[in-house]
Amino acid sequence: xxxxxxxxxxxxxxxxxxxxxxxxxxxxxxxxxxxxxxxxxxxxxxxxxxxxxxxxxxxxxxxxxxxxxxxxxxxxxxxxxxxxxxxxxxxxxxxxxxxxxxxxxxxxxxxxxxxxxxxxxxxxxxxxxxxxxxxxxxxxxxxxxxxxxxxxxxxxxxxxxxxxxxxxxxxxxxxxxxxxxxxxxxxxxxxxxxxxxxxxxxxxxxxxxxxxxxxxxxxxxxxx
Amino acid sequence: xxxxxxxxxxxxxxxxxxxxxxxxxxxxxxxxxxxxxxxxxxxxxxxxxxxxxxxxxxxxxxxxxxxxxxxxxxxxxxxxxxxxxxxxxxxxxxxxxxxxxxxxxxxxxxxxxxxxxxxxxxxxxxxxxxxxxxxxxxxxxxxxxxxxxxxxxxxxxxxxxxxxxxxxxxxxxxxxxxxxxxxxxxxxxxxxxxxxxxxxxxxxxxxxxxxxxxxxxxxxxxxxxxxxxxxxxxxxxxxxxxxxxxxxxxxxxxxxxxxxxxxxxxxxxxxxxxxxxxxxxxxxxxxxxxxxxxxxxxxxxxxxxxxxxxxxxxxxxxxxxxxxxxxxxxxxxxxxxxxxxxxxxxxxxxxxxxxxxxxxxxxxxxxxxxxxxxxxxxxxxxxxxxxxxxxxxxxxxxxxxxxxxxxxxxxxxxxxxxxxxxxxxxxxxxxxxxxxxxxxxxxxxxxxxxxxxxxxxxxxxxxxxxxxxxxxxxxxxxxxxxxxxxxxxxxxxxxxxxxxxxxxxxxxxxxxxxxxxxxxxxxxxxxxxxxxxxxxxxxx
Numbered sequence: 001x002x003x004x005x006x007x008x009x010x011x012x013x014x015x016x017x018x019x020x021x022x023x024x025x026x027x028x029x030x031x032x033x034x035x036x037x038x039x040x041x042x043x044x045x046x047x048x049x050x051x052x053x054x055x056x057x058x059x060x061x062x063x064x065x066x067x068x069x070x071x072x073x074x075x076x077x078x079x080x081x082x083x084x085x086x087x088x089x090x091x092x093x094x095x096x097x098x099x100x101x102x103x104x105x106x107x108x109x110x111x112x113x114x115x116x117x118x119x120x121x122x123x124x125x126x127x128x129x130x131x132x133x134x135x136x137x138x139x140x141x142x143x144x145x146x147x148x149x150x151x152x153x154x155x156x157x158x159x160x161x162x163x164x165x166x167x168x169x170x171x172x173x174x175x176x177x178x179x180x181x182x183x184x185x186x187x188x189x190x191x192x193x194x195x196x197x198x199x200x201x202x203x204x205x206x207x208x209x210x211x212x213x214x215x216x217x218x219x220x221x222x223x224x
Numbered sequence: 225x226x227x228x229x230x231x232x233x234x235x236x237x238x239x240x241x242x243x244x245x246x247x248x249x250x251x252x253x254x255x256x257x258x259x260x261x262x263x264x265x266x267x268x269x270x271x272x273x274x275x276x277x278x279x280x281x282x283x284x285x286x287x288x289x290x291x292x293x294x295x296x297x298x299x300x301x302x303x304x305x306x307x308x309x310x311x312x313x314x315x316x317x318x319x320x321x322x323x324x325x326x327x328x329x330x331x332x333x334x335x336x337x338x339x340x341x342x343x344x345x346x347x348x349x350x351x352x353x354x355x356x357x358x359x360x361x362x363x364x365x366x367x368x369x370x371x372x373x374x375x376x377x378x379x380x381x382x383x384x385x386x387x388x389x390x391x392x393x394x395x396x397x398x399x400x401x402x403x404x405x406x407x408x409x410x411x412x413x414x415x416x417x418x419x420x421x422x423x424x425x426x427x428x429x430x431x432x433x434x435x436x437x438x439x440x441x442x443x444x445x446x447x448x449x450x451x452x453x454x455x456x457x458x459x460x461x462x463x464x465x466x467x468x469x470x471x472x473x474x475x476x477x478x479x480x481x482x483x484x485x486x487x488x489x490x491x492x493x494x495x496x497x498x499x500x501x502x503x504x505x506x507x508x509x510x511x512x513x514x515x516x517x518x519x520x521x522x523x524x525x526x527x528x529x530x531x532x533x534x535x536x537x538x539x540x541x542x543x544x545x546x547x548x549x550x551x552x553x554x555x556x557x558x559x560x561x562x563x564x565x566x567x568x569x570x571x572x573x574x575x576x577x578x579x580x581x582x583x584x585x586x587x588x589x590x591x592x593x594x595x596x597x598x599x600x601x602x603x604x605x606x607x608x609x610x611x612x613x614x615x616x617x618x619x620x621x622x623x624x625x626x627x628x629x630x631x632x633x634x635x636x637x638x639x640x641x642x643x644x645x646x647x648x649x650x651x652x653x654x655x656x657x658x659x660x661x662x663x664x665x666x667x668x669x670x671x672x673x674x675x676x677x678x679x680x681x682x683x684x685x686x687x688x689x690x691x692x693x694x695x696x697x698x699x700x701x702x703x704x705x706x707x708x709x710x711x712x713x714x715x716x717x718x719x720x721x722x723x724x725x726x727x728x729x730x731x732x733x734x735x736x737x738x739x740x741x742x743x744x745x746x747x748x749x750x751x752x753x754x755x756x757x758x759x760x761x762x763x764x
Contacts, residue, residue: 027753038350039517041557173408181417189364189398201371217379
């Protein structure tokens, strides 16, 4: 029943069922993975992979866990890429253009080739979010980069040596901490808890006999 | 696009009934109905899948067969020579595990002035935290209170939670959200700063905070970034712990580590140790698929147990009701509960809504299994039966664009396989998701072993026998921070003695007395998905 296809793992030829993902094809072929395998479901970015279909001039990038094999696929995994991650103190930085100039000045050397966007395994507008980062528009940078899994393929294709995922990470933290509106009801609740406002209510529940708390639970009102 | 004619025919029924179904507000099951459902259909009640432990602090208590084999397994270090008098790493606090709990512990221990060594067998951030999609609970709205949160979680966990731990969980929830916000986590908020919150299964108030449906990923990458910002937190990746070290007074003071790539053994010495190794989905209990990440193999349970720490509720697992059942490439992957929170209902092969979609996870899973077995209302897939989760309802209720806005990860996951969840429903079946049980801790986060702390999914007792959605992301933050703080406080007054493997040898003697010769190498470290079709040469 199984329809087999030919894949070339690091250039070496294997026959695998066409229903498999690239990651499963590696395991089918006998690889026991340590690197290049994390959540196995497209969230962690551990399994960045570059491939080319024989006869096709274009190099493509994907996550091995969520991409099916194709016939005559040449596969190279990219389990690690030396991104630049600068250290900073989130309490000391400010959401201004200066911080990007200071930590990631190479973003201003972007040549506009758009290779990052073309390579993105999540289909994000990477070059555009870098443009927002250049201008200190962190809210927009955060929104556009939100689905980034930090796999690093964009950076591997960048002639300017930009570490796009780390730039976006900084932008999102700046946005979350300094740009997004304060949450008053949260701050108020934290104050109330610290003042012990709920202490006796909870203690009272904890002290109730089983039947009584069961009745409370089974008859509690559920917000519509 | 679904190609299978039977699936297509069933979708027609789902579509025909959608407008009527959307108007329904199915009643909740009564307490008696829930109990009957669980006893008949929940995998935790399949007696033949459990057996009592023959050794260790929980001797005589039942655990899943797969876990029993590892808890009673052969310690890997029995076959190796390691010189404990030499140590490659030294720190005030050793943290084993680089997920949400481990990173939270590292940050708080470091805030308290401790030098931290964080070891993780994959990369820091490769953890179930990264894959938590739906959200994190906190009672921070005016119509809600930590007491109400306590009642929901205590009842949802079948009145079995360790009450002092649950009290801490709900009381410190608002502060946990504030702490994450201050680190820069981007929660979904209205323009005035009000948190956008929804229901989860079993909640009586809308207290689920989210970051789209990347809630865990957003928390995890922020915690990881913060950990990497700290000069005095040393992160060592691709390095597992294979045995805990105790001094002659029985206090935990380090671990023997193994480089996952070179298999080199190393010794880490510390004043206190935090186990934050996560769950066990990759043990595939009862043959279930799992939503867990690659490293979820119960290592911390094994290490803690051999060192003398008791387990609490190791016989209770969470099967997430909505694992992806189709296509095969994403079989078992998590379909976040948020899909139901924002309006999708569970529908059977005939297009009938068979339950309220926001019952607790164990009840929902049992109800889906009933629909697919005794009631015969499941849809056939290559991997087994399944039911529909009618996602197009979401856009019909909340308007076009709401799926992309609220659950983009789900949209992307199915789109990669040619299914547009905005217009087509998806097939789901329960998937092994969470370990409700684990190491027993005190409210300070310490296990039965002095100076051995634990936090996150490796801990048992906080949630009782079933965990509510959004209480796990909360748990890793509250108890991760707690463990980091208390382990670093304790580290200030501890002077460890001579390093020994006495616990391992004592355990080995107990194994021999019980007639357990051999056994599988333990802890497992990684699952084995290699197709063993050929004869291979041993290494060396």
